[in-house]
Amino acid sequence: MSHKFLHTESPAWVAEGLITEAQRQQLLARYPPDAVPAVGLLPLLGSLLVALSALSVVAANWAALPPVARLALLLSSLVGAYAGGHYFVQRGNRTLGRGLVGLGLMLFGVSIILVSQTYQLVGYDASGLLAWVVAGVALAYAHRSRMLAALTVLIGAVVQTYCTQALGSYSYATAALLAGGLGYFWWRRPDGLLSTVLSAGLLWQAALWVGVSHAKITWFFVPAMLVYAAGDWQANRPAGRAAQGPPLIAAYLFALGLALFGETDAYADLLRPPVLAYLGALGAVLALSVAGKKQRGRLDTLPDWLLLLPGFYLPGGLPLAIATLVVLYAHAGSVLLRAHRAGDADQLTLGTVLFVGATMVAYFKLTWAFLDKSLFFLLGGVLLLGLSWYLRRRNARVLAAAGAPGAAPGPARPTE
Amino acid sequence: MASAVAAVPEALPRFKLLPRLLVGAQVLYVLGVAGAGYATTALGKAVVLAATPADLTTLKTTDFVRLRYAVATVPRTQWQGPDEPHIRQSVYVLLTSAGAPAAATVLGVYAAEPHAEAGQAVLRGWVTDVFPRTLGLRYGLERYYVPAASVLRKSTVARPLRVQVRIAPWGQSRIVEVSE
Structure with a gap:
């Protein structure tokens, strides 16, 4: 509790008889004012400025430095960052220590790039930068650090983007290191933030693969849903759920796009991979996911897969738009139902948003062509107002009902 | 899950060698990139x-x-x-x-x-x-x-x-x- 808050509020508490003056003094003594934070920041700010000045001196004279001096400068800062990191980790200041190790890892990549540049050296495959990813994975294991693992995911994204955009080839080694090396790390040390970062990083690798191989973009969902299935098997439920966020968002956006723009057959045609191969691959991933859900007792999340229904095989036009809308509604309904059962306020809000979103799309899609414009906006407004009133009332009732039994588990709560 | 990290202190002795080896390998790698530059001039x-x-x-x-x-x-x-x-x-x-x-x-x-x-x-x-x-x-x-x-x-x-x-x-x- 903040001292400032106590200081301003507590006289009123004494006046209203909530606490005595002696208790107020005790409270104030218990939460002493923080040491002025700005003073703590000064050394940090000072060292940052010194580092920036050193950096600008080096940058301004970089072209004039002989190659050997550049090499020495890069290597000494690399070793310096790591040595500082190890020193602080061993002294017990793990945050600062790992921060410096992370800086060392960044300097390793910078060194590879700048040394190649110094010697005007051109490589024609990813092997030069692959070492950066290898170093990142190894450091994440050596320091058992989720921060370093997340940093390596970003490095892997940079390396793969460079490979596909500048070299025109896909680095399978980078993707395998992220999926295998960091995937195993995440498996053993699940963590919410790392789950999301790693999952999004793997999706990025998959998207770049689709771009380079000129495959139909729907193939993206096979690796994406593999990431999702890994989340099903993860023993730590919050971490598994966090890893499933990015694939679900991607699938939802795709379904939304299909509902909005899918009516032109030329566009839908870009999405149709060979039926048997695609459905076979996706079916295998589905089986894997279901097995994981069953094993961990999470079959309630199975309707997530509704978003993956391959509606794009339907003929383009109205049938496709309507089928996609039905799927979007079914999905929003399943999220609402699950949230309702568990009494989870966040999920309830999410389900409401999804439901409203589907309604908006449906309305714009289906009525714009048939209605007079003013009537269109009027009806749309009335529809949304009514929907918001109904959902808010329902939300309040559900949350009140969920709050009433207190700590009782969700399923035990009587349904209305 | 925080306990997995909190249990690290007993791992400190083991900690010393591996990270140092990794730093050494990175230094050698950067030197190798520079060496490739000289070798390309000499042998290319x-x-x-x-x-x-x-x-x-x-x-x-x-x-x-x-x-x-x-x-x-x-x-x-x-x-x-x-x-x-x-x-x-x-x-x-x-x-x-x-x-x-x-x-x-x-x-x-x-x-x-x-x-x-x-x-x-x-x-x-x-x-x-x-x-x-x-x-x-x-x-x-x-x-x-x-x-x-x-x-x-x-x-x-x-x-x-x-x-x-x-x-x-x-x-x-x-x-x-x-x-x-």
């Missing part, structure tokens, strides 16, 4: 490419210039591949007069690595443009980081340049010198 095939600087005024703000190589545009008739070339495709360019002081010319652009006779060299590149009659190529050597003492820093008038390139047998290449 020498080729001279004719080029012009794109815009020397950029040297006021950056420390590199973009070079336009004569061999960056080749006639479509020199394409040697099973399929039509496409943008971003990686290609092998067979050049004449390796080791000679004259500027190299293109013998052919290949999708797969061709065999180089004596006096020929293979430089790798990428397709940037496919026009009806010509192909645009990129070699990765377009950005030249100009040393402080270079002739390029003396005037802003773009004159034809001779770019000396070395191509290592293991596939890397580098600009060794740029002169007028």
Whole structure:
């Protein structure tokens, strides 16, 4: 509790008889004012400025430095960052220590790039930068650090983007290191933030693969849903759920796009991979996911897969738009139902948003062509107002009902 | 899950060796990159490419210039591949007069690595443009980081340049010198 808050509020508490003056003094003594934070920041700010000045001196004279001096400068800062990191980790200041190790890892990549540049050296495959990813994975294991693992995911994204955009080839080694090396790390040390970062990083690798191989973009969902299935098997439920966020968002956006723009057959045609191969691959991933859900007792999340229904095989036009809308509604309904059962306020809000979103799309899609414009906006407004009133009332009732039994588990709560 | 990290202190003795080995490996790797630079100069095939600087005024703000190589545009008739070339495709360019002081010319652009006779060299590149009659190529050597003492820093008038390139047998290449 903040001292400032106590200081301003507590006289009123004494006046209203909530606490005595002696208790107020005790409270104030218990939460002493923080040491002025700005003073703590000064050394940090000072060292940052010194580092920036050193950096600008080096940058301004970089072209004039002989190659050997550049090499020495890069290597000494690399070793310096790591040595500082190890020193602080061993002294017990793990945050600062790992921060410096992370800086060392960044300097390793910078060194590879700048040394190649110094010697005007051109490589024609990813092997030069692959070492950066290898170093990142190894450091994440050596320091058992989720921060370093997340940093390596970003490095892997940079390396793969460079490979596909500048070299025109896909680095399978980078993707395998992220999926295998960091995937195993995440498996053993699940963590919410790392789950999301790693999952999004793997999706990025998959998207770049689709771009380079000129495959139909729907193939993206096979690796994406593999990431999702890994989340099903993860023993730590919050971490598994966090890893499933990015694939679900991607699938939802795709379904939304299909509902909005899918009516032109030329566009839908870009999405149709060979039926048997695609459905076979996706079916295998589905089986894997279901097995994981069953094993961990999470079959309630199975309707997530509704978003993956391959509606794009339907003929383009109205049938496709309507089928996609039905799927979007079914999905929003399943999220609402699950949230309702568990009494989870966040999920309830999410389900409401999804439901409203589907309604908006449906309305714009289906009525714009048939209605007079003013009537269109009027009806749309009335529809949304009514929907918001109904959902808010329902939300309040559900949350009140969920709050009433207190700590009782969700399923035990009587349904209305 | 926080307990997994909180249990680290007993691992401290083991901690010492592995991270240090990793740092050593990274230092060796960076030294290896530098070594590859020297080795490419020592062992690579020498080729001279004719080029012009794109815009020397950029040297006021950056420390590199973009070079336009004569061999960056080749006639479509020199394409040697099973399929039509496409943008971003990686290609092998067979050049004449390796080791000679004259500027190299293109013998052919290949999708797969061709065999180089004596006096020929293979430089790798990428397709940037496919026009009806010509192909645009990129070699990765377009950005030249100009040393402080270079002739390029003396005037802003773009004159034809001779770019000396070395191509290592293991596939890397580098600009060794740029002169007028």
